[in-house]
Structure formats: structure tokens, C-alpha cells
Amino acid sequence: MAIEEGAKVTGKVSGITNFGAFVDLADHKTGLVHISQVSNQYVKDINDVLSVGDEVTVKVMKIEDNGKIALSIKAAQDQGHDHHDNGHQRHHEHHEHNDRNEHFTKRQPRPEHSNHGFGSHHEKSHFDDMLANYMKESESRLSTLKRQTDGKRGGRGGRRS
Numbered sequence: 001m002a003i004e005e006g007a008k009v010t011g012k013v014s015g016i017t018n019f020g021a022f023v024d025l026a027d028h029k030t031g032l033v034h035i036s037q038v039s040n041q042y043v044k045d046i047n048d049v050l051s052v053g054d055e056v057t058v059k060v061m062k063i064e065d066n067g068k069i070a071l072s073i074k075a076a077q078d079q080g081h082d083h084h085d086n087g088h089q090r091h092h093e094h095h096e097h098n099d100r101n102e103h104f105t106k107r108q109p110r111p112e113h114s115n116h117g118f119g120s121h122h123e124k125s126h127f128d129d130m131l132a133n134y135m136k137e138s139e140s141r142l143s144t145l146k147r148q149t150d151g152k153r154g155g156r157g158g159r160r161s
Helices: 073-079 086-101 121-153
Strands: 008-017 020-024 030-034 055-063 069-072
Touching: 030 055, 055 073, 069 073
Parallel strands: 030 069
Antiparallel strands: 008 020, 008 055, 020 030, 055 069
16 A cells, blocks of 8 residues: 555654654555644653554655655544534633633733823933933943953053063
């Protein structure tokens, strides 16, 4: 039996890596199930889901020109559902997505100021003071650093031989 894209086939897990699992298929061919294609749930460690020697049903997603075969357990499981339930399943997934969003708290709006958020005159002067202090401190640090490095280089003159 030749392996074709879109076909559902059974294979045996022959190797596990941190990025997926290698599955031996018919005709002495091996394909890779990427870790993202193992389950509909998040899989942190593939060893929690699969182990070497497991029989798995996979869907052939892609056969590349160089012979690499991309497989998916997730797609093979999804394919088993009736097409009539597909619309209900999508609606149900969308509903679950909305439920998850309810766990996040909504950001409270900022209190409105009469000057539409540009800060009062007092806030502006406070910021200007902070900025001036920062600039003074920065200049002081730069001059100290310059003095220290000039001393190590031998002062302001050119290089001495």
C-alpha cells in the first residue's frame, strides 16, 4: 500500500525526541509527528503522551520531495468526527474560548482629568525637576568616568612613545 497525502494510516512509534515522535509506517517508511500535532491539548513533554512501541493512527499531512513525511495524530482524531457535528464543535470551541477570556480582568478606565490626561502644571514641574536632577547626575558621572579613563591613557596629550 503506497502512502499518500491525506491518508489515515496506522504505525508504531519508533523514536521520541524533544520536538516530536518518529512513526514507522508501511513500506519501511518513517514519518515525524511534530509535538504540536500529538494532541489538541498543550504537550510539554511528549513522553507523557507517547512511548516507543505505541501503536498510533496518524494522518499523512505532507510528503516532501526529499522523502520526509509529516504526520499528525491530532488530524487523524479530528477526522473521525461526523461532518454534521463539525458546526456544533466549532461553536462549542468558540464558547470555551469566551469562557477562558472571562478569567482575565478588564482594565479599569483611568480617571478623567479636566486637562484630558496631559498632567497638571504641578506634575509637569515635578517632571522637569526630576529631569534636571537626572541630567546633573548624568553629567557628573560622565565627567568622573572621563577623568578616570584619561588618567589611564596618560592624559590629554597624544600617545607617548
